[in-house]
Amino acid sequence: xxxxxxxxxxxxxxxxxxxxxxxxxxxxxxxxxxxxxxxxxxxxxxxxxxxxxxxxxxxxxxxxxxxxxxxxxxxxxxxxxxxxxxxxxxxxxxxxxxxxxxxxxxxxxxxxxxxxxxxxxxxxxxxxxxxxxxxxxxxxxxxxxxxxxxxxxxxxxxxxxxxxxxxxxxxxxxxxxxxxxxxxxxxxxxxxxxxxxxxxxxxxxxxxxxxxxxxxxxxxxxxxxxxxxxxxxxxxxxxxxxxxxxxxxxxxxxxxxxxxxxxxxxxxxxxxxxxxxxxxxxxxxx
Amino acid sequence: xxxxxxxxxxxxxxxxxxxxxxxxxxxxxxxxxxxxxxxxxxxxxxxxxxxxxxxxxxxxxxxxxxxxxxxxxxxxxxxxxxxxxxxxxxxxxxxxxxxxxxxxxxxxxxxxxxxxxxxxxxxxxxxxxxxxxxxxxxxxxxxxxxxxxxxxxxxxxxxxxxxxxxxxxxxxxxxxxxxxxxxxxxxxxxxxxxxxxxxxxxxxxxxxxxxxxxxxxxxxxxxxxxxxxxxxxxxxxxxxxxxxxxxxxxxxxxxxxxxxxxxxxxxxxxxxxxxxxxxxxxxxxxxxxxxxxxxxxxxxxxxxxxxxxxxxxxxxxxxxxxxxxxxxxxxxxxxxxxxxxxxxxxxxxxxxxxxxxxxxxxxxxxxxxxxxxx
Numbered sequence: 204x205x206x207x208x209x210x211x212x213x214x215x216x217x218x219x220x221x222x223x224x225x226x227x228x229x230x231x232x233x234x235x236x237x238x239x240x241x242x243x244x245x246x247x248x249x250x251x252x253x254x255x256x257x258x259x260x261x262x263x264x265x266x267x268x269x270x271x272x273x274x275x276x277x278x279x280x281x282x283x284x285x286x287x288x289x290x291x292x293x294x295x296x297x298x299x300x301x302x303x304x305x306x307x308x309x310x311x312x313x314x315x316x317x318x319x320x321x322x323x324x325x326x327x328x329x330x331x332x333x334x335x336x337x338x339x340x341x342x343x344x345x346x347x348x349x350x351x352x353x354x355x356x357x358x359x360x361x362x363x364x365x366x367x368x369x370x371x372x373x374x375x376x377x378x379x380x381x382x383x384x385x386x387x388x389x390x391x392x393x394x395x396x397x398x399x400x401x402x403x404x405x406x407x408x409x410x411x412x413x414x415x416x417x418x419x420x421x422x423x424x425x426x427x428x429x430x431x432x433x434x435x436x437x438x439x440x441x442x443x444x445x446x447x448x449x450x451x452x453x454x455x456x457x458x459x460x461x462x463x464x465x466x467x468x469x470x471x472x473x474x475x476x477x478x479x480x481x482x483x484x485x486x487x488x489x
Numbered sequence: 490x491x492x493x494x495x496x497x498x499x500x501x502x503x504x505x506x507x508x509x510x511x512x513x514x515x516x517x518x519x520x521x522x523x524x525x526x527x528x529x530x531x532x533x534x535x536x537x538x539x540x541x542x543x544x545x546x547x548x549x550x551x552x553x554x555x556x557x558x559x560x561x562x563x564x565x566x567x568x569x570x571x572x573x574x575x576x577x578x579x580x581x582x583x584x585x586x587x588x589x590x591x592x593x594x595x596x597x598x599x600x601x602x603x604x605x606x607x608x609x610x611x612x613x614x615x616x617x618x619x620x621x622x623x624x625x626x627x628x629x630x631x632x633x634x635x636x637x638x639x640x641x642x643x644x645x646x647x648x649x650x651x652x653x654x655x656x657x658x659x660x661x662x663x664x665x666x667x668x669x670x671x672x673x674x675x676x677x678x679x680x681x682x683x684x685x686x687x688x689x690x691x692x693x694x695x696x697x698x699x700x701x702x703x704x705x706x707x708x709x710x711x712x713x714x715x716x717x718x719x720x721x722x723x724x725x726x727x728x729x730x731x732x733x734x735x736x737x738x739x740x741x742x743x744x745x746x747x748x749x750x751x752x753x754x755x756x757x758x759x760x761x762x763x764x765x766x767x768x769x770x771x772x773x774x775x776x777x778x779x780x781x782x783x784x785x786x787x788x789x790x791x792x793x794x795x796x797x798x799x800x801x802x803x804x805x806x807x808x809x810x811x812x813x814x815x816x817x818x819x820x821x822x823x824x825x826x827x828x829x830x831x832x833x834x835x836x837x838x839x840x841x842x843x844x845x846x847x848x849x850x851x852x853x854x855x856x857x858x859x860x861x862x863x
Contacts, residue, residue, distance in 0.1 A: 379575050
């Protein structure tokens, strides 16, 4: 098969990116409009504006101040909660998944093959199936209305990332592990000083996916955290939508949504090189 | 420096595969010993058992007077150079070299250094000592300019040198090398071989070295251990192995080009023994005792020469010129012989010519089981 001409490739990619970027851009435009024009944009009665006529930057401050029952407090609380939960979950998932993946790749013990299969099988279970049993478990432990049900499970690994780490670590030459043994490291030391630094591309994928998943997670915080001051950004945004979901306030909703999305976009851009490298590696060798 | 003693050492893998059996070996202080043999002969497994990377199923290994069977690799006072170098890809050359020492620091805690000035001073002194050792090894191997580079920025030869440097920094009792030169091209391999030899003389350290390349073994070793199927065939100096191989396997394995073997029936005529094969007959030297009816003789290619009434008459099949010498392959009835002749004697030969080869005396005689006779 011959590859298409470069200009055609470029044109196709450009057309594709317009399709994907347009909704985001439209959000930006609407978030900067006056209430009347934003409402009109929603109904399409005024055509589609590609540029805000008179950018209302104050919309952002207004939207964030309006989150929660007290000005600014609701937003700052939600932001802090999201940061704490996401950080814990990302750190926990990376550490536990890489450690377990390393064990599956390098340690031989009776039944490791069976355990690996069982672990992979857990990926087939939809989250909705385990929601109620998990809720009962965490209630039994007295963890409801704390962040523990959201953070602690992350420290017990994630089946998909364990699988990714294992496949990656299998490619690391055995002699590196042996050299570290001769240099005086035990299994934990080898994992920490040799394996984990070498797994950077996988760690980038694991961290970015986990970050996006946790940052945007709505169900978990909704089920386990009930007080307003405990809610994360995703839950706070939902309350905001319930409150300001009408056509008159759509500019505020877009502004709040954009602020919520921002960390994910920044993280993806920052980790893009590692991320794509990791995915390509997975595609070739995994 | 230390002695390494292997007593009846064996390795049985789960499933009953016996990789090494009954190895008895005494590596002396400061000796350069090379384990050589075809792939799967158990040489690497033996070395890895000495290193502690492979459990010892049977027997006992002693390093520097201490039985190490149950001692972790890091506590055996050894350093190992791996075939693929095993440099940590995410660390600079300098850090690769100091990594083992960093692990062994007695004053490593940064926190304690912050809290106690005395501890901090000890820690600084220790850091300086480590740096000194890294610099010393780097100077010895010409690695100074590379200390801040990453392994991926180095050529194969430089990586090999770093791997050796990493071993030197640790100042171990025994150096272990597992086919360290096999990833290098022929020219570089030759250079590194000379360097290793010089390094051994300079350090005076005990070194155990594994290779499948008998030429490398001959060039490096004080003594060579030839292994096959997990069993030691012969231990001796390169000249001993070359001149008095104990069996046909060693005879065929040691020496380039490979020794010619002619197999035949033993004829006894009074006290005189002779070997008869399809294409001829040759009298065996006096004083050689052969039991059984079959035997073989081994002839080094460089001892063969064109002789008018030589016992091996045949047709020249190919001629390979190697500069001052030429390898001539002759098909005699029932056997093919390789003769290494001076170029001027091979110059007149053409493929298809008939030639008779002979030698000054029969060098090696093996009985029917392949064991050396006499």
